[in-house]
Amino acid sequence: MFSDIIKNLLSEVAGVEGIPTIGAFNIRNNGKSAGRSSTETIQIIPKPDGTGIDIMIKPGTKNESVHIPALVTETDMHDVVYNDFHIGEGADVTIVAGCGIHNCGSGISQHDGIHRFFVGKDAKVKYVEKHIGEGDGNGQNIINPQTHIFAEENSYLEMDTVQLKGVDSTKRISTAKLGAGATVVIKEKIMTHGEQYAETSFDVELEGEGCSAKLISRSVARDSSKQLFRSKLCGNNACYGHSECDAIIMDNGIVAAEPEIIANNVDATLIHEAAIGKIAGEQLTKLMTLGLTEKEAEAQIINGFLK
Amino acid sequence: MLELKNVSFSADGKEILKNINLVIEEGKFVVMTGPNGGGKSTLAKVIAGIEKPDSGQILLDGQDITDWSITKRANCGVSFAFQQPVRFKGVTVKDLIMLASGKNLSTAAACEYLSEVGLCAKDYIDREINGSLSGGELKRIEIATVMARKTKLTLFDEPEAGIDLWSFKNLIDVFEKMHTEIKGSILIISHQERILNIADQVVVISGGKIAQVGTKEEVLPGLFGVDLGCKFFKEA
Numbered sequence: 001m002f003s004d005i006i007k008n009l010l011s012e013v014a015g016v017e018g019i020p021t022i023g024a025f026n027i028r029n030n031g032k033s034a035g036r037s038s039t040e041t042i043q044i045i046p047k048p049d050g051t052g053i054d055i056m057i058k059p060g061t062k063n064e065s066v067h068i069p070a071l072v073t074e075t076d077m078h079d080v081v082y083n084d085f086h087i088g089e090g091a092d093v094t095i096v097a098g099c100g101i102h103n104c105g106s107g108i109s110q111h112d113g114i115h116r117f118f119v120g121k122d123a124k125v126k127y128v129e130k131h132i133g134e135g136d137g138n139g140q141n142i143i144n145p146q147t148h149i150f151a152e153e154n155s156y157l158e159m160d161t162v163q164l165k166g167v168d169s170t171k172r173i174s175t176a177k178l179g180a181g182a183t184v185v186i187k188e189k190i191m192t193h194g195e196q197y198a199e200t201s202f203d204v205e206l207e208g209e210g211c212s213a214k215l216i217s218r219s220v221a222r223d224s225s226k227q228l229f230r231s232k233l234c235g236n237n238a239c240y241g242h243s244e245c246d247a248i249i250m251d252n253g254i255v256a257a258e259p260e261i262i263a264n265n266v267d268a269t270l271i272h273e274a275a276i277g278k279i280a281g282e283q284l285t286k287l288m289t290l291g292l293t294e295k296e297a298e299a300q301i302i303n304g305f306l307k
Numbered sequence: 308m309l310e311l312k313n314v315s316f317s318a319d320g321k322e323i324l325k326n327i328n329l330v331i332e333e334g335k336f337v338v339m340t341g342p343n344g345g346g347k348s349t350l351a352k353v354i355a356g357i358e359k360p361d362s363g364q365i366l367l368d369g370q371d372i373t374d375w376s377i378t379k380r381a382n383c384g385v386s387f388a389f390q391q392p393v394r395f396k397g398v399t400v401k402d403l404i405m406l407a408s409g410k411n412l413s414t415a416a417a418c419e420y421l422s423e424v425g426l427c428a429k430d431y432i433d434r435e436i437n438g439s440l441s442g443g444e445l446k447r448i449e450i451a452t453v454m455a456r457k458t459k460l461t462l463f464d465e466p467e468a469g470i471d472l473w474s475f476k477n478l479i480d481v482f483e484k485m486h487t488e489i490k491g492s493i494l495i496i497s498h499q500e501r502i503l504n505i506a507d508q509v510v511v512i513s514g515g516k517i518a519q520v521g522t523k524e525e526v527l528p529g530l531f532g533v534d535l536g537c538k539f540f541k542e543a
Contacts, residue, residue: 246396282389288376288381289381290406291456293378294378303397304397
């Protein structure tokens with residue numbers, strides 16, 4: 001049986017109360033497996049050197065899901081894991097990852113999840129990743145996820161990544177290499193508080209003809225937190241790339257955006273949009289004319305922005 | 308019901324409202340008109356609490372609300388439809404109508420307000436109030452939100468601007484329905500003769516002062532005598 005702390009973290013990051021009842025899963029707690037199950041079409045195989053798992057999804061697998069949450073509930077723990085997803089041709093699956101840290105001590109609790117996605121021809125993947133930190137100690141919670149996507153011909157991967165509370169420091173690195181007709185959509189939502197630091201880096205190579213990528217980052221930096229958004233879109237063929245960074249700054253929050261778009265082909269269309277600023281006064285005024293207090297209006301605007 | 312006593316307001320050293328005295332009686336449909344830059348929008352903002360007057364008093368049902376916040380006035384029955392509606396990333400039309408109504412509305416109930424302003428509810432109810440909506444669509448959604456509030460005083464700042472594709476008759480129907488059903492007072496800033504024509508009372512504001520107050524029969528014939536502030540008009 002899982003403790004309440006673990007159950008709560010699992011619920012927060014993976015939307016499950018305990019052991020998932022459907023689909024394949026692997027639950028990692030403090031660097032060790034706390035439960036694993038494969039299905040006929042989705043096999044979870046530990047790597048021989050013990051550094052992580054291989055998730056093998058058979059071609060043509062439809063409407064199945066994989067949950068692979070990772071938890072860190074000890075202080076002074078640095079967990080590093082390498083997970084590789086091999087998604088077979090024509091598969092259509094949902095993968096739920098994410099990391100939850102509960103640190104009640106004074107040391108650092110850190111999880112670095114390095115995920116590679118080999119998305120087969122015509123396959124479709126929805127990848128959901130949520131990161132949270134909690135605990136009443138004064139130790140730091142650090143999560144440094146890496147996501148490396150290799151999208152084959154006409155495949156589609158959509159990644160939703162969310163980090164809204166409790167992570168003191170994060171460096172999020174995402175790369176993608178797209179084949180002909182492939183599409184990658186990454187939606188990121190981040191909120192930082194206190195003295196937290198969040199860094200995001202996207203590096204996308206649009207290699208194949210007719211491929212496209214869309215990166216959408218929405219973030220809120222409160223208190224004295226700092227964020228850095230880096231994105232690099234490289235169009236090497238007739239392709240479409242769009243990156244968008246929208247940030248709200250509050251209190252003494254700081255956000256920097258460093259976009260880079262490189263067209264190496266005359267038929268590449270690349271767009272970057274960035275907007276950083278505090279909540280517009282007229283937005284607050286409008287909601288106040290509907291009867292909300294200034295604080296309620298602010299919360300409504302932030303909730304909507306990060307919804 | 309609403310009374311302004313000697314209200315003055317200035318910004319950047321310029322007097323925008325000069326000693327305004329005005330009474331809007333309960334249940335009346337009042338249209339405020341006059342040249343651009345004459346102070347109409349500022350006066351509406353002063354009533355809603357968005358701007359604070361330098362001097363004077365604002366009374367609502369006999370109570371002095373001059374120092375009340377926007378929120379307190381809104382909760383005591385003042386609604387304000389902006390001339391240029393505000394956009395919100397991530398906030399949907401349904402969210403805004405629910406916030407306006409102050410309760411958990413069913414989707415069907417929220418949709419009714421959209422239908423009233425001529426928007427096909429199913430196409431709009433889940434849309435974000437962002438840059439993907441045209442100025443005219445935003446304007447109609449703005450009107451739907453104040454309708455959902457059902458307050459005793461509703462202020463509209465040039466509601467007709469930008470809704471040219473939607474027939475004027477529908478807009479007038481909306482005002483008349485609000486007037487009949489909610490039985491509150493409505494104060495509309497407008498230049499449109501067809502809106503002026505349904506007013507119980509017309510207030511002409513020019514140069515920060517009330518130039519004239521009266522019934523439409525009293526005011527409209529003389530309206531063109533007011534300096535409309537148009538350079539070409541004056542030179543002609």
